[in-house]
Amino acid sequence: MIEELLPNVDWDKMWEATLETLYMTAMATAFTFVIGLALGILLFLTSPHQVWANKVVNWLTGAFVNIFRSIPFIILIILLIPFTKFLLDTIRGANAALPALIIGAAPFYARMVLIALREIDKGVVEAARSMGAKTSTIIWKVLLPESLPALLSGLTVTAIALVGYTAMAGIIGAGGLGTLAFLDGFQRSREDVTVVSTIIILLIVFIIQWVGDTITAKADKR
Amino acid sequence: MIQLQNLSKTFVTGNGKLIAVDNVNINVKQGEIFGIIGYSGAGKSTLIRLLNGLEKPTSGSVIVNGHEISSSSGQALRSARQKVSMIFQHFNLLWSRTVEDNIAFPLEIAGVSKTQRTERVKELIELVGLTGREKSFPSQLSGGQKQRVGIARALANNPEVLLCDEATSALDPETTDAILELLVDINKRLGLTIVLITHEMHVIRKICHRVAVMEAGKVVEMGSVLEIFQTPEQDITKRFVAQINGPEEAGETIAHLVEQYPSGKLVKLVFVGDNTEQPVLSRLIKQYQVEVNIVQGNIAQTQNGAYGTLYLQIEGDSLAINEAINYLHEQDVQTEVISND
Numbered sequence: 189m190i191e192e193l194l195p196n197v198d199w200d201k202m203w204e205a206t207l208e209t210l211y212m213t214a215m216a217t218a219f220t221f222v223i224g225l226a227l228g229i230l231l232f233l234t235s236p237h238q239v240w241a242n243k244v245v246n247w248l249t250g251a252f253v254n255i256f257r258s259i260p261f262i263i264l265i266i267l268l269i270p271f272t273k274f275l276l277d278t279i280r281g282a283n284a285a286l287p288a289l290i291i292g293a294a295p296f297y298a299r300m301v302l303i304a305l306r307e308i309d310k311g312v313v314e315a316a317r318s319m320g321a322k323t324s325t326i327i328w329k330v331l332l333p334e335s336l337p338a339l340l341s342g343l344t345v346t347a348i349a350l351v352g353y354t355a356m357a358g359i360i361g362a363g364g365l366g367t368l369a370f371l372d373g374f375q376r377s378r379e380d381v382t383v384v385s386t387i388i389i390l391l392i393v394f395i396i397q398w399v400g401d402t403i404t405a406k407a408d409k410r
Numbered sequence: 411m412i413q414l415q416n417l418s419k420t421f422v423t424g425n426g427k428l429i430a431v432d433n434v435n436i437n438v439k440q441g442e443i444f445g446i447i448g449y450s451g452a453g454k455s456t457l458i459r460l461l462n463g464l465e466k467p468t469s470g471s472v473i474v475n476g477h478e479i480s481s482s483s484g485q486a487l488r489s490a491r492q493k494v495s496m497i498f499q500h501f502n503l504l505w506s507r508t509v510e511d512n513i514a515f516p517l518e519i520a521g522v523s524k525t526q527r528t529e530r531v532k533e534l535i536e537l538v539g540l541t542g543r544e545k546s547f548p549s550q551l552s553g554g555q556k557q558r559v560g561i562a563r564a565l566a567n568n569p570e571v572l573l574c575d576e577a578t579s580a581l582d583p584e585t586t587d588a589i590l591e592l593l594v595d596i597n598k599r600l601g602l603t604i605v606l607i608t609h610e611m612h613v614i615r616k617i618c619h620r621v622a623v624m625e626a627g628k629v630v631e632m633g634s635v636l637e638i639f640q641t642p643e644q645d646i647t648k649r650f651v652a653q654i655n656g657p658e659e660a661g662e663t664i665a666h667l668v669e670q671y672p673s674g675k676l677v678k679l680v681f682v683g684d685n686t687e688q689p690v691l692s693r694l695i696k697q698y699q700v701e702v703n704i705v706q707g708n709i710a711q712t713q714n715g716a717y718g719t720l721y722l723q724i725e726g727d728s729l730a731i732n733e734a735i736n737y738l739h740e741q742d743v744q745t746e747v748i749s750n751d
Contacts, residue, residue, distance in 0.1 A: 312503070
């Protein structure tokens with residue numbers, strides 16, 4: 189029955205492509221979280237009236253974030269080919285997609301981190317300062333825990349965007365469901381392969397959303 | 411304990427300079443509860459933040475227990491802050507932490523070990539009366555309970571000074587009284603010096619020993635609470651005192667009283683301090699053949715004793731009335747006869 193409906197789907201290949209997509213999404217999300225968080229914190233703390241208030245650093249970080257957030261991802265991948273080649277000696281495969289994925293997503297997440305940190309009640313930071321807390325203590329024990337729900341829901345949105353990015357990266361040979369849908373499906377006119385790839389991508393997105401929402405709700409004690 | 415010398419703070423804003431604190435000189439004694447009252451914008455919030463270095467003065471100095479806060483920075487300022495803790499109008503608890511973890515936070519900052527933290531937190535929870543709520547999150551507490559957490563947190567590192575930034579302004583009157591009682595209790599038990607800012611005169615009356623009145627960045631009047639209530643000099647002080655006493659009895663109302671009580675003699679008594687506790691009135695009635703009516707009165711308790719005024723109508727034969735008034739004059743009570751038959 190399934191064979192008849194989907195004559196061209198090779199399930200082993202489909203499974204392999206799914207794992208590649210999951211691998212790229214997971215790795216890119218992890219790096220994006222760390223780099224985006226660092227950039228977001230830097231943006232926040234160097235903004236006016238904050239502990240590290242510094243116009244130059246704030247402007248430079250802001251410019252970097254805005255530029256890389258604005259370049260369409262498909263163009264960013266192409267622009268970064270020399271960089272990827274220099275870094276990994278190849279431009280094919282799941283790992284080769286990671287630099288572009290991270291550089292595309294981290295600035296996006298940094299903005300969300302900034303918004304999350306701005307939402308924190310200034311009084312709480314003032315209270316921590318009045319107790320003699322160092323800036324590092326304020327970052328780790330006040331800013332991050334107090335903005336955790338927003339950081340997590342932002343990460344969920346970013347991870348979902350990254351699933352989309354991996355599919356785009358697939359078109360230039362990163363592997364995963366994007367490659368399968370484009371090369372095996374579209375270019376060889378096997379619509380069933382494209383449809384099944386799409387359904388799996390949708391499932392991945394729904395699962396990420398559900399997991400993200402559940403964890404966010406759990407973290408929120410307000 | 412705390413010396414503020416020629417303290418000024420100017421903010422540069424878009425519309426030019428704003429002088430928030432203008433040449434303030436205050437000495438707060440060890441173990442004292444010192445109140446600073448003023449309307450919003452008077453500069454009291456800035457002033458209290460100068461005391462723990464959250465704001466830096468433009469000029470002048472802040473010395474707390476020998477440490478010059480105004481010129482400290484870095485590690486020196488951070489250690490000094492552990493001895494000058496603060497509670498806030500909006501409590502400023504970490505919503506992400508439970509009650510016990512909120513109280514443990516300043517101990518973590520001070521580098522206290524886990525076992526000692528657990529022990530100290532337990533003591534503090536008992537001290538502020540929150541036993542049973544250790545594992546609750548701030549969102550599950552009432553305003554009064556949140557402020558108790560704030561107080562416990564502020565006391566964690568055994569501070570020498572407690573700064574209260576409108577600590578009861580967000581609470582209902584009953585909870586306010588409970589929190590104020592807790593502050594007095596802490597002041598007495600731990601000998602803690604407390605500086606509080608407020609715009610509510612009843613907070614000053616209830617717990618402060620001395621008070622400074624602030625207007626437009628300046629301290630316009632300062633003295634013991636009893637003194638300020640008895641003889642307010644500045645208009646703004648009179649307005650604050652009127653928050654509690656009601657408006658000053660104008661000549662008209664006295665005339666009105668005289669009209670309403672035409673017989674006998676109308677006498678105004680002013681009680682200040684300890685006299686209020688002496689049974690002046692009951693002796694008056696027992697010893698003299700007079701009838702005494704209380705016409706109008708107002709007695710309030712402060713930390714340095716009670717004060718208030720009482721209007722009496724004394725009826726009887728004129729000899730007895732005169733004897734009774736002489737008796738009142740002999741007592742340590744200001745007596746003024748405001749009507750004759």
